[in-house]
Structures are given as C-alpha cells and as structure tokens.
Amino acid sequence: MNNVLTIAMPKGRIFEEAAELLRKAGYKLPPEFDDSRKLIIDVAEENLRFILAKPMDVATYVEHGVADVGIAGKDVLLEEERDVYELLDLKISYCYLAVAGLPDTKMNDVAPRVATKYPNVAEAYFREQGEQVEIIKLNGSIELAPIIGLSDRIVDIVSTGRTLKENGLVEYEKIVDITSRLVVNPVSYRIKDAQIDDLVARLHEVVGG
C-alpha cells in the first residue's frame, strides 16, 4: 500500500488548467474538486490529497514538506527561491513578466522608482541592467502606480496586454516568459520516488516535449 501523495494546488486562474491536466493524465478527480470551498480534498481512490493554496504560497507548503509536490507559476519560483526541485514545465497559464510605464517617459535620473508584486525579480533585473532603483512593493493593481505618480515603472505580469492598454501604459522590456511548473520537496522525492516518478511520467505524456 502506497503512502498518500499530497499535492499543493494553486487556487485562482491556474487551478482550472491544472485540474484539466491531471484529468488528462488519467487521475479521476471528483466534481467537488472544481466547485468547493474545502481547502483539503482527499481523493482516496487515487491515493492523493490536495491542498488548495494561494498561488504565491504553493512553494512554501512544498518547501516545508507539508505538501510533497505542488503546481506553481515560474514567477513565484523566481521571486521566492524556495528550496524545492522543479521537475516539469506544465506549459499552462502562460504569461510573462515585463517592465512597463507611461509612454515616452524616461526613468527619473535621481531616484527611479519601480512598483511591483515581485520585488526580488525586479531588483535583480535592474541590478543586471546597472540601474539602481527604489522598489515599491504592492499587492495588486500594479498598473495604478505610474498613472498616479507613485513610480516611474512597474514590473508586472502581462498576458493579453489588455490591462496595460486600457490604462494607457506601454511595455518597455520583457523580462522572462512564465508558465506553471511541477515542484517537489527534496525529501519527499527520496521517500515517495515511485509515486512522484509516476505522476511526472503521466503529466509529461500529456504535456509533451
């Protein structure tokens, strides 16, 4: 009898695509999986336990070993640098991180300010560019910052580009492409290697490449 494998799933926009991927990989997930307020869902027939976490927290649960594996956006993994192994690019929830701002503007020479939900990624990016900037951490609606004069630039996720466009902003540079990844706790990977290898093989089959 195998141990139960605990999977941290991100609530929100990644959830639906991730659930679809698991189903395509042959896992039988009950209807309550898609429409429930429960934060822990046991699927006994598959020997799986799902915990439903905020996307930014998935790698934290996996790092601490309370989840064996998790599904997390590459943006979160770059920002948090958690002690987890990245096993597979799931190629879902594509978007990218970019620098944006008001059109035809230069960054302030003296103390340029950058607003973002991703302070570590932004800091590293501007350091690589040789620019010293003040990072202003926000938790959402990042596009507001340059419009109301809080910052010269933002670093944020772009998907369709609609939010930038509707707020009169333009993209200056793309930083990095983002998709969701399967991550694993290093100790879990040693103890539950057969179950995790099976999960990876089944997802790899669906994802391809």
Ligand SMILES: Nc1ncnc2c1ncn2[C@@H]1O[C@H](COP(=O)(O)OP(=O)(O)OP(=O)(O)O)[C@@H](O)[C@H]1O
């Ligand atoms: N257009 C997009 N905007 C934001 N995240 C996206 C987008 N497209 C794909 N993603 C992926 O989805 C993840 C965020 O999902 P979601 O927006 O549900 O989380 P959140 O912003 O933390 O949620 P909340 O709005 O509840 O704070 C990101 O980490 C990223 O990998």
Ligand SMILES: O=P(O)(O)OC[C@H]1O[C@H](OP(=O)(O)OP(=O)(O)O)[C@H](O)[C@@H]1O
């Ligand atoms: O290019 P688009 O398709 O317009 O998508 C990008 C927008 O979506 C995200 O915001 P979200 O909806 O998560 O809200 P938030 O501002 O609260 O983070 C992101 O922060 C951008 O604002």
